Amino acid sequence: MDTIPSLTNIKRAHQRISKITLDTPVLTSQTINEMAGCEVYFKCENFQKVGSFKMRGAANMILGFRSEERTNGFATHSSGNHAQAVALAAKLAGSKAYVVMPKNSAQVKINATKDYGADVILCEPNEQSRISTCDQVIAETGAIFVHPFDDYRIIAGQATAAKELMEDVPGLHTIMTPVGGGGLAAGTALAAQYIDPNVEVVLGEPKKADDTFKSLQANKIIPVKNPDTIADGLRTSIGARNFEIIQKYVKEVVTVSEKEIIDAMRTIWERMKIIIEPSCAVPFAALLKEKEKYTGKKVGIILTGGNVDLSNLPF
Structure with missing residues (x-):
């Protein structure tokens, strides 16, 4: 595939992968809704096969x-x-x-x-x-x-998570994902654009690996240098195909500190009773950081993965 995936491509991808992937659950928590001041819907890709949307x-x-x-x-x-x-x-x-x-x-x-x-x-x-x-x-x-993110076939596959989320929870105001290489971020942006253009896509990124944030400001890709973040899945520079889609369809990138990432991760472990990895906590950290923007709204967050070294937790 050498062009940006269409809705048909995403639907075909969904049909193709459904033989070997799971339609993961969407979970909510009253405590987290009160904490965030909005309705938060967590798409649990930490329950996907291999423990990740990948x-x-x-x-x-x-x-x-x-x-x-x-x-x-x-x-x-x-x-x-x-x-x-x-x-x-x-x-x-x-x-x-x-x-x-x-x-x-x-x-x-x-x-x-x-x-x-x-x-x-x-x-x-x-x-x-x-x-x-x-x-x-x-x-x-x-x-x-098989490129980890900078390939339209990969982007189309990752887009299926947001497709499922929007089918399960109609009327979302915002979908939030983390951004590293940008496969999920770009796929989510495309799915939202095609299925419900009113849905805003907001990305969370660690301050210590904020190449997408800087690249959007500069209007060109600025590769990440020495990305010393606990969010190990987000230490990669944004891909070219991914950046082009993100530039067009993503509303904003919110950067968060290491402490904000760890606090968000701990909150989900404690309140939701589920295991997520640090990269996964980044969009939730971004939501908590800017929660006044989302008061009373419906926000979907893709929980990207749950592969953590249990002998080396940050809390």
Whole structure:
């Protein structure tokens, strides 16, 4: 797919992936509604297969190839959730996955990726090493590259989470997601634009990895430098395809501090009794930071994942 996904593309993606993904529940909490001063609807992608929305994009891309095209398998580089998603989607498609992971990735994520049947290749913890190691794997195996976010097939797959949310909760005023590479953010923006253009899309981003916020201000991509945030899933620079969609259809990006992220994460653990990872708490932190804007409104938040190292919690 070499053009921005249409609503038809998103619907097809939804149909395609429904064989191997879950239609995750939407949860609410009276206590959180009172705290935020609005009605908050949490789309629980932390309950998705592999514990993350990333399963949607990976499944859409991998299942989009015919079985004879999948014989050499699929390759990617990722520090965690996308790694596991490619591993499981490839396995369920009867194919092979090769996953390049930085050697400082959370051990729980490395183990899980191996458990889903992937060959894990460790590399130095920087973008250049990830890319060059992955290129080498592709050259040796002939595997198809599955980009973590900068691919329209991935964006169409991620858009299905917002599609389900809007079908389950009509009349939302705002949908909030975190933004890292921008697959979910761009997909959510497209789904909202097509299904209900009155829905505003607001992104949460860590102050310590605020490249999307800065890029929108500068009207060009400014890559992230030394993203020292607890939200490990959001340490990536925004992708080109993703940025183009976000520029058109996202209302604003709200940046939050490390303390705000940790406090929001803890609140969801305590009040909702569910496990979310730090990246996942970022849009909720953004809502709490600017709650006066949403008084009495209906706000959907996509809880992106629940893969945490339980021996290394920030609280």
